[in-house]
Amino acid sequence: MQLIPCIIAGGAGTRLWPVSREAMPKPFMRLPDGESLLQKTFNRASQLDGVESVLTVTNRDVYFRTVDDYRLxxxxxRSLEFLLEPFGRNTAPAIAAAALHVQARYGDDAQLLILPADQLITDVAAFETAVQSARKLADQGWLVTFGLVPSRAETGFGYIEKGQALSSEAYQVARFVEKPDAVTAQNYVExxxxxxxxxxxxxxxxxxxxELESHAPALLAAVRQCLAQCTSKEGRNELQIELDSTSFALAPDISIDYALMERSQKVAVVPCEMGWSDIGSWQAIRELSAADENGNRCNGEVVLHDVTNCYIDSKKRLVGAVGLDNLIIIDTPDALLIADANRSQEVKVIAQELKRQGHPAYLLHNTVTRPWGTYTVLEEGKRFKIKRIVVKPQASLSLQMHHHRSEHWIVVSGMARVTNGEDEFMLDTNESTFIKPGHTHRLVNPGVIDLVMIEVQSGEYLGEDDIVRFTDVYGRVPEAAKI
Known part of the structure; x- marks a missing residue:
C-alpha cells in the first residue's frame, strides 16, 4: 500500500511573536541552522521509504511561500499536492479533506501519515522506525497515534494513557487526557x-x-460537499486544490482528537523517543543552542555586562545589556519583545492584544513575502511611503491600478519590463519611471537575477487595499488581495 505523508500547516504561533506572525506563522521560522520547521518536516516526510508524493494542507495565503520552501x-x-484552505477550521476538517482526496487519488488501502508542520524531531532514525511500526498497525485497521515518552512533568501537553499491549511496540489507547496540573503530570511521569x-x-x-462516518458524520458530509465544489490546477509534479470557502465554512471547527480519536475504539499508540519538541515558546527556542559560561545564548552582536541566563536574538542591531538575568529579548525591524523567561508562554497575550487593536504588527513583518518576491517598508509618514521591492527572475506583479496614490520606481539592480498606461518599455539599473494615479501598470523581471527596486509612493491614501487588479499570473483576480 502507498504511504502519503500529509503535512498540516496551520496555526499562528502567537507564543513566538514577534518573529511568528499571522501572515508568516511559526512553520516558516528559520532555526539556527537556517532551515525552517516546515522544511525539516518536508525532509522527514519525503525521505521515508516508498514516498513519491507529499500532500500539504495549508492556508491559501501562504501557498507560494510553502512552495518556495519545498522546492529548495x-x-x-516528489510530487507536491496541496489542499488550500480559505481559512482555518482546525485539524478534523483538514484531515477529513486529506483522507477523501487520498482515497480518490490512491485508493482505499493508501496510508495517510499526518505530520504537523511546526514540530522539531532531531532523531530522524527513531522517527522512521516509529513510522514503520505505525504502518503495520494501520494495515490491521488501527488508527495509530504517536506517543512521546515524557522527559519531564509537563503541564502544557495533552497525554495518552496506554491500555492493552498489542505488541512489543504498541498499545491500545485507554484514553486521551487533557493538559494536567503539575502534581498529576508528575504522577504520569512516575x-x-x-x-x-x-x-x-x-x-x-x-x-x-x-470511523469519521460513524463518529462525526456531519463533519465528513460537510467536507465531502466542499471537495465536490472545489477548483483544481495540475502541472508538472504539482497539484493545487482550492477548497470552496462557502461550503468549507459549514464544516465544524473541531480538532481530530475531539471529533474522532477520543470516541473511536480503534485507536492504538506507538511509544517513541525521537528528540521531539513542539517549539511552542521562546524558552523552547532558547534550548536549541548551547549556553556560554554565563548561561547566555545570543544571536547577533551583543555587548553584555553582568548578564546571566538570557536569550538575546537581534540579527540587525547591536544590543547592549547590563545587570539582567533570565530574560528573553527578541529584536525585529519593527517590534521588540522583552520577557521573563519563566513566563514565555504568555507572549501570546501580546499578539492577541495587537490583533484586538488592529495593529499591523500582529499580521505582517516589515518585509512581506508575495508570490513574485518581497517588499520591505523602509520608511513611511504622512502622504508618503518608501519600499524596497525584490522581484524574482521571470516573476511578474499583477496588471493593476491605484485610485489614490502615485508611484515612482527606481531600478537599483537588474532589469525591469514596465507597463505604464499604454506604454511598455525596459528599465535598466539607475533608470526610473513615474506612474500617475489611475494609470494601469505592471512590473516584470525578464532576467535571470533578482530585480531590486525602490518604490516611492505619495498620495492621500497609501493602504495596501488600494489595488484594482486586471490580470494576474498567480490567480489573484478577481479577488481584492494585497500585492
Missing amino acids: LNKRQ GGLHLWNAGMFCMRVDVLLA
Whole structure:
C-alpha cells in the first residue's frame, strides 16, 4: 500500500511573536541552522521509504511561500499536492479533506501519515522506525497515534494513557487526557502509563473515513460537499486544490482528537523517543543552542555586562545589556519583545492584544513575502511611503491600478519590463519611471537575477487595499488581495 505523508500547516504561533506572525506563522521560522520547521518536516516526510508524493494542507495565503520552501529541498522530485484552505477550521476538517482526496487519488488501502508542520524531531532514525511500526498497525485497521515518552512533568501537553499491549511496540489507547496540573503530570511521569500526545497519526484512509462516518458524520458530509465544489490546477509534479470557502465554512471547527480519536475504539499508540519538541515558546527556542559560561545564548552582536541566563536574538542591531538575568529579548525591524523567561508562554497575550487593536504588527513583518518576491517598508509618514521591492527572475506583479496614490520606481539592480498606461518599455539599473494615479501598470523581471527596486509612493491614501487588479499570473483576480 502507498504511504502519503500529509503535512498540516496551520496555526499562528502567537507564543513566538514577534518573529511568528499571522501572515508568516511559526512553520516558516528559520532555526539556527537556517532551515525552517516546515522544511525539516518536508525532509522527514519525503525521505521515508516508498514516498513519491507529499500532500500539504495549508492556508491559501501562504501557498507560494510553502512552495518556495519545498522546492529548495525537493531534489528527488516528489510530487507536491496541496489542499488550500480559505481559512482555518482546525485539524478534523483538514484531515477529513486529506483522507477523501487520498482515497480518490490512491485508493482505499493508501496510508495517510499526518505530520504537523511546526514540530522539531532531531532523531530522524527513531522517527522512521516509529513510522514503520505505525504502518503495520494501520494495515490491521488501527488508527495509530504517536506517543512521546515524557522527559519531564509537563503541564502544557495533552497525554495518552496506554491500555492493552498489542505488541512489543504498541498499545491500545485507554484514553486521551487533557493538559494536567503539575502534581498529576508528575504522577504520569512516575507511573509510566502516560505519553505525550504528539498530534501525529498514521491510518488507512478507508478505516479513517469509516470511523469519521460513524463518529462525526456531519463533519465528513460537510467536507465531502466542499471537495465536490472545489477548483483544481495540475502541472508538472504539482497539484493545487482550492477548497470552496462557502461550503468549507459549514464544516465544524473541531480538532481530530475531539471529533474522532477520543470516541473511536480503534485507536492504538506507538511509544517513541525521537528528540521531539513542539517549539511552542521562546524558552523552547532558547534550548536549541548551547549556553556560554554565563548561561547566555545570543544571536547577533551583543555587548553584555553582568548578564546571566538570557536569550538575546537581534540579527540587525547591536544590543547592549547590563545587570539582567533570565530574560528573553527578541529584536525585529519593527517590534521588540522583552520577557521573563519563566513566563514565555504568555507572549501570546501580546499578539492577541495587537490583533484586538488592529495593529499591523500582529499580521505582517516589515518585509512581506508575495508570490513574485518581497517588499520591505523602509520608511513611511504622512502622504508618503518608501519600499524596497525584490522581484524574482521571470516573476511578474499583477496588471493593476491605484485610485489614490502615485508611484515612482527606481531600478537599483537588474532589469525591469514596465507597463505604464499604454506604454511598455525596459528599465535598466539607475533608470526610473513615474506612474500617475489611475494609470494601469505592471512590473516584470525578464532576467535571470533578482530585480531590486525602490518604490516611492505619495498620495492621500497609501493602504495596501488600494489595488484594482486586471490580470494576474498567480490567480489573484478577481479577488481584492494585497500585492
